[in-house]
Amino acid sequence: MINSILFVVLALLALSSAITAVLAKNLVTSILAAGFVSLLASVIYLLLSAPDVAMTEAAIGSGLSTIIFFYVLNKVRRSGRHD
Amino acid sequence: MIKKIFAFLLLIALAGVFLVVLQNYETPEELNLTAAYYAEHGAEEVGAANLVSAIVVTYRGLDTLGEVTILFLTASILSFFLKQREERGKRSVRASSELLRTASAVLVPFIFLLGAYVFINGHLSPGGGFQGGAIIASGLVLLLLTDPLRKVSSRLLARVESASGFIYVGLGIAGIFLAGGFLDSRVLPAGTFGTLLSAGLLPILYILIGLKVGTELSGLLTRFQEVQVPDGGDSPDLKKGENV
Amino acid sequence: MQIAHIIGGIVSIVGSLFLLLGALGIVRMPDAYNRIQAGTKATTLGTLLFLAGIGIAEPGWLPKLAVLILFILFTNPVSSHVLARAAHHIGIALTSRTVADKLREHEEAARD
């Protein structure tokens, strides 16, 4: 019962966060929202009885890829006139 | 504008396809044949408690080898694309807070230990080479974050990476002669099911994968981290540029 | 056996109330620093109690929960500090109810 509620609410949050990630004007917001989608996805994997995948998503999807995005954002900000 | 309408129509069509798929989707009640085979025989054939690890390392070990190779290629292409070049102007990098530096000095060994735990216990609990490697790479990133001037010894990384790759393939070939085929884990005795020393060669293979993935991801991340000259900052650590 | 689960459940509910308090704190507080304050303290104790409740219910899980609690106790304040420091550096305004900002005075004195 509670698992179903958890699943539905987390899925709705993930969807709204994905929309934020795609539509937000600010790149920082966008990247953070994409990281949040990964984060929720990894809780959802756990509800789907896939702890291995959940761990991979936590370590790689929401950890390392957010880091790479911010490194790139930093490089871009420093090397140009970009706002 | 015309582009947006076009994109919208495309998405509508895609959504229609998905809807049809979703309506015709029947949730399975039983495992399919392949999965049932793995569930029945995985424990006795491989001896790993974690069936996902058993599949990744043994049954589909060749795929894993290919995947590790793809990661290696990605890292190489990245190093080609993101050549370190001289910075045109010196820019100021704000030095990390003293607290963060201390905290990361305390924390990084623990992160490495956690990564090692994850890939050593890959056959018993969730996790394994990929996750452990990612955790170790994150530990390295924490070091780089607190001290942007620290140089990671790429030679050490490359050595660990190629050594673990060679041993991995070597053990895989050993499987052809000593057991059933390439990357067969029954080179070593199976051991007691559910303990650390079980599943034959699988833990060792997973440790090697972990080291290889960890070093590859580290190499990939350090490519994005550029080395620059600070013009200020109070960090006493900034001048040391040795390896980790 | 059953009683441990009930006690653990109650402890966990208290912890989750603190989590809710932290979430309310970051919604209600007027500026970034006060939000960090409310967020850090309440969620740290909240998670601690929540995990402790699970530990009471399942004593065999205590070692792993202890690792988790120690990590959170150690990393949570550090990340709050780093965030607050960054916020102050890029000039995020304090709320108008603030009575003093010695750090800005200090930095301005150093710059002159």
Add this chain to the structure above:
Amino acid sequence: MGNALFSIAAGIALIALVTAAYRFFRGPGAVDRVIAYDVLTIISISLIAVISYLARRVIYLDVAIVYGLLSFLGVIIVAKYLERGL
């Protein structure tokens, strides 16, 4: 009985998650979003722990441990990016 109580705890944590997500979506500044992100990750750790309790599998807790460490890293990198210390 135990399950019911823990389900209530999970429900309250879920409400907390939604509340914090409100701040995350609303902003207004990047710093506010990062604060909300930090709180969100910590609440998710609790959720993972309670899911592992409800499923009665201790091994799920490994995920929470990994999660706890890496969320710290995510917050640090955003803060460093914002203060131009990357």
Add this chain to the structure above:
Amino acid sequence: MNFGSLALGLGFLLILIGFWGLLTQKNLIKIVIGFSVVDTGVHIIMVGIGYLQGRTAPILDAALMQRTAAAGNQAGASADVGSLIVDPVPQALVLTAIVIGLGITALLLAYVVRLHEQRQSLDISSYEDLKW
């Protein structure tokens, strides 16, 4: 309420949202973000296909062994593990897919950095040399 089909629905919606971003956004980094959202959606679908209602993770530790014993006592025969766990094969596939996804994201971002170095712009409409 079946998690399998719910996960499928969630994954499809995530793919659509990601595609919308991929097709309409002008900023190169936003396009990569759209790609990573699509990626997550695909992974959720794959895990959802392997899910079986009311079963647990395919890790045969002591807790699961106790459960098989209990189920065996009820049925009066030796229960087998296959009736308690979800499908491990899609999970193994997703595991590798996530890692490869990171590699692809990194590669795309490296191209973005390189392009930005040449033109000082993140807007995709300033790279129209190859458009035909």
Add this chain to the structure above:
Amino acid sequence: MKNWVVSMILLFGLWLLLSADLAVPILIAGFIVVFLIVLLFSVRNPVFRDIKLGPKALAYIIIYPVVFLKALVMANFDVARRVLSPSLPIRPAIVEVRTILHSPIGRLMLANSITLTPGTLTVEIQGDSLFIHWIDASATDINGATESIVRGFEKYLEVIYG
């Protein structure tokens, strides 16, 4: 040397907590891993060099968590009072305090403790000065603030870390 011993004990403790098992292979594997990690880091990051291991310090290591947990619980009721009351009774300020601790890890523990106790958050540390965001500032001068924020923890941490 002290750094080596302390880090090995701590890392091995973490290994045991993670494994939650005392079988011989686990102990051996843990020892190998811990040794390699200490070998890799200890030379560059001697963080535990300044820790003191006398009987008084050990006693304080045990007492300190109690003091700290009490402060943490107090902090939460304080936050609860402020967040839940409709008028939001806050009077924030950033104040400067001085610390007498010198070892990095002692200062880190102090700053962490300050962050988790009622109404205070460490914003910046420069030399011996800590700049603290105080949600309900009762004193904005250095001495008054130092007295009411720092002293309570410092007397324990001074013995443990110096």
